[in-house]
Amino acid sequence: MFTALTTLLALSHFVSPLAVPEPSPPSAKEIFQFPNPTFVENIAVRPNGNLLLTIIANNTLFSLDPSNPSIASPVTSFPQSNSLFGIAEIEPDVFAVNVGNFSLTDFKADFGSFAVWKVDLRSYKCSEKGDVLSKATTSLITAIPEAPILNGLTSLRLGSPFVLSAGSDPGVVWRVNVHTGEYKVLLRDALLEPAAGSTLPLGVNGVHVHAPYLYFTNSFLQNGLLGRVPINLLTGDATGEFEVVVSDGGVDDFAIDGRGNVYMTKLDTFEVERVSPGGEVEVVVGGPDQTIVEGVTSCAFGRGRRDERTLYVTTNGGSLGTLPATYRTGGKVVAVDLKRV
Numbered sequence: 001m002f003t004a005l006t007t008l009l010a011l012s013h014f015v016s017p018l019a020v021p022e023p024s025p026p027s028a029k030e031i032f033q034f035p036n037p038t039f040v041e042n043i044a045v046r047p048n049g050n051l052l053l054t055i056i057a058n059n060t061l062f063s064l065d066p067s068n069p070s071i072a073s074p075v076t077s078f079p080q081s082n083s084l085f086g087i088a089e090i091e092p093d094v095f096a097v098n099v100g101n102f103s104l105t106d107f108k109a110d111f112g113s114f115a116v117w118k119v120d121l122r123s124y125k126c127s128e129k130g131d132v133l134s135k136a137t138t139s140l141i142t143a144i145p146e147a148p149i150l151n152g153l154t155s156l157r158l159g160s161p162f163v164l165s166a167g168s169d170p171g172v173v174w175r176v177n178v179h180t181g182e183y184k185v186l187l188r189d190a191l192l193e194p195a196a197g198s199t200l201p202l203g204v205n206g207v208h209v210h211a212p213y214l215y216f217t218n219s220f221l222q223n224g225l226l227g228r229v230p231i232n233l234l235t236g237d238a239t240g241e242f243e244v245v246v247s248d249g250g251v252d253d254f255a256i257d258g259r260g261n262v263y264m265t266k267l268d269t270f271e272v273e274r275v276s277p278g279g280e281v282e283v284v285v286g287g288p289d290q291t292i293v294e295g296v297t298s299c300a301f302g303r304g305r306r307d308e309r310t311l312y313v314t315t316n317g318g319s320l321g322t323l324p325a326t327y328r329t330g331g332k333v334v335a336v337d338l339k340r341v
C-alpha cells in the first residue's frame with residue numbers, strides 16, 4: 001500500500017508538469033483602469049519609469065508607477081481648463097503639455113482655449129498610497145489663442161528650447177519656445193490637413209521626432225496615414241518634402257523605438273501596429289473583435305532596464321467603439337511585452 005502510494009505520488013509528480021503546462025504570463029496585460037468613463041489621451045514616461053497620463057475631460061495630470069500600478073497619483077491640475085492632450089519631456093523630468101477645453105459630448109474643441117504648460121516634476125514626490133508629499137511646479141509657457149486645438153506634442157530633442165505642437169485643425173504644426181513663450185506656425189502641408197469633407201476637423205494628430213525626421217499621423221486623411229518630413233533638428237524647419245510612410249486606416253498616436261520601428265495606435269481596429277523601417281506593417285496587439293486595447297489612443301516605451309521592451313498603451317475605454325459614444329470600460333493602461341509578441 002505504502003509502496004503503491006509512493007509510486008503513485010512519484011508518478012504524479014513526474015507526470016503533472018507535462019499534463020499542466022507552466023502558465024506563461026500574457027504578452028499584453030491590463031495594469032490599470034480608471035473609473036468609467038475616463039478618456040486617457042496621452043502618455044509620457046518619466047526618467048524614473050513612472051508613467052504620466054493625460055485625460056480628455058479631466059484637468060488633472062496623473063502619474064502611475066508601472067511596477068506597482070495600484071493607484072494613479074495626481075501630479076497637478078489645470079483649473080482654467082478641462083482637458084489635457086499631448087505631453088513631451090523637454091528637460092530631464094520636466095514636461096510640456098497641451099491643455100485646453102474640449103467637449104466629448106459634441107467632440108469639439110473650444111476655440112481659443114488652448115495653451116502649452118510646463119510641469120517640472122524634479123521636486124514631485126508621492127507616497128505609495130498616492131498622496132502628494134511634495135508638489136510639482138507648474139507654469140504657463142504660453143496660451144495660443146489662434147489655435148483651434150493643440151493635440152500631439154514633441155520636443156525637438158531633450159534640452160531644445162523648442163516643442164512642436166500638432167494643430168489638428170486646420171492642420172499645421174506650431175513651434176513654441178518653452179523659455180520665451182514665443183510661438184508661430186512652423187509647418188504647413190496638405191498631408192497635415194484634415195480630410196476634405198470630414199465631419200471631424202482632425203488632421204495632424206501625433207508628432208514625434210526621430211532624427212532626421214518629424215514623424216506624424218493624420219487621423220483620417222487618405223483613410224489615416226503615418227507620414228514624415230526631414231527637419232533641421234535645431235530649428236524644426238522642414239529640409240525636404242513631406243511624404244507618406246504608410247496609409248493604413250484611422251490612426252491616433254505612435255511611439256518609435258531605437259531601431260526606427262513605429263508603433264501606431266489604430267482608431268478603428270483597436271490595434272497597435274508596428275511599421276518597420278522598410279514599411280512592413282504587422283499587428284502587435286488587439287484587433288477589431290478584441291477588447292484588450294479597445295479605444296486605443298497612444299503608447300510609450302518603458303525607460304527602465306526591466307521594461308525598456310515594454311510598450312505602455314493607453315485607451316479611452318472604447319468610447320469611439322462600434323457603439324458610438326458608449327464607454328465600455330474606464331480608460332486603461334495596458335503593458336505589452338514586445339519580447340513576447
Ligand SMILES: *[C@@H]1O[C@H](CO)[C@@H](O)[C@H](O)[C@H]1NC(C)=O
Binds near residue numbers: 034035038057059060
Ligand atoms: C478625474 O479623474 C479622477 C481619477 O479617476 C477622478 O477622481 C476625478 O473625479 C476626475 N475629475 C473629473 C472632473 O472628472
Ligand SMILES: *[C@@H]1O[C@H](CO)[C@@H](O)[C@H](O)[C@H]1NC(C)=O
Binds near residue numbers: 082112
Ligand atoms: C474653459 O471653459 C470654462 C467653462 O466654460 C471657462 O470658464 C474657461 O475660461 C475656459 N478656459 C479657457 C482657457 O478658455
